Amino acid sequence: MTRTELTQYLADFLRVSAFKDYAPNGLQVEGKAEIRTIVTGVTACQALIDEAIRLKADAILVHHGFFWKSEPEVITGMKQRRIKALLAHDINLFGYHLPLDAHPMLGNNATLGRKLGILDAEAVEDVAQGLVWRGKLDLPMSASEFAAMLAEVLGRDPLHIGESSDEIQYLAWCTGGAQDYIDVAASLGVDAFISGEVSERTYHSAVEQGIHYYAAGHHATERFGIEALGRHLAREFNLVHHFVDITNPV
Structure with missing residues (x-):
């Protein structure tokens, strides 16, 4: 499916417009136009991005993405390295916070x-x-x-x-x-x-x-939703799906 189709489907399926949230819900970093392989995980950390690169993913879907209201607006340090890796490998990043909770x-x-x-x-x-x-x-x-x-x-x-x-x-x-x-x-x-x-x-x-x-x-209480969403998309649109659980004791 295309990036545009996935963006619109998830906006409707998760009722994104119904929520007042602390970060943008939907496409956060734009990658390739055609999506065949997706990786899901709780948080868009460097370890998840690295594993998505290894798995040759076209898109990553997470519960905790980027651009939170309380974080610095500049793209430096850790944030720069994460976004640079996504752009270098043409990987889309989608984040769904409160819509996925609910x-x-x-x-x-x-x-x-x-x-x-x-x-x-x-x-x-x-x-x-x-x-x-x-x-x-x-x-x-x-x-x-x-x-x-x-x-x-x-x-x-x-x-x-x-x-x-x-x-x-x-x-x-x-x-x-x-x-x-x-x-x-x-x-x-x-x-x-x-x-x-x-x-x-x-x-x-x-x-x-x-x-x-x-x-x-x-982390433990929020593993199941993003994995379930990935499985749903794989069934509905014949996508390859990998759930990657990056260990987090918090």
């Missing part, structure tokens, strides 16, 4: 919910652009048992705030750097809230509002 089937929240076997999973409408999700476990389990399940699914031990012996069943979650949505979760009356990152203030919010909190890893 997608009802392939998004980070939807795919994490399925991986954890959460029932009745749905976005909380009209709150935080639909980024906070809620649902329930089939049966109650202890907080420590749920922590162990998170560790098995995500491949890393979560930080847990709360009494290990408490039973939990009703959950809310938002992947990535969503720790401050714990107040939204508490207002929903759930037993526990899951996000990727944690802040010092999160501990006090959890304790004082009587809600369990799990910091399960920014």
Whole structure:
């Protein structure tokens, strides 16, 4: 398919125009016009770009791309090296942040919910652009048992705030750097809230509002959405797809 076709398809499929975001969603660095091989990964780091070059990719699709509102506008140092490598090999870079978090089937929240076997999973409408999700476990389990399940699914031990012996069943979650949505979760009356990152203030919010909190890893909670998107594109458009998981303990 062409670069233009892929750009337009993803703009429609991910409802890009519906989100107010911190970075541009869509094509961020222009490469070759024809796309046959795609690489997906969480973050457009140098290691991912190098692997895409080795795999002879025509395009890279990531959740965390370039040109964030808080970063310097000049293209120097690390950013220059990354963009230079993309341009030298004529590789397109596509980034999808909040639209990928929120997608009802392939998004980070939807795919994490399925991986954890959460029932009745749905976005909380009209709150935080639909980024906070809620649902329930089939049966109650202890907080420590749920922590162990998170560790098995995500491949890393979560930080847990709360009494290990408490039973939990009703959950809310938002992947990535969503720790401050714990107040939204508490207002929903759930037993526990899951996000990727944690802040010092999160501990006090959890304790004082009587809600369990799990910091399960920014990278770990956001691996599944971009991989699912790549698989979807490969099926729909007969593309070669490689998901590249660059290790990140954060």
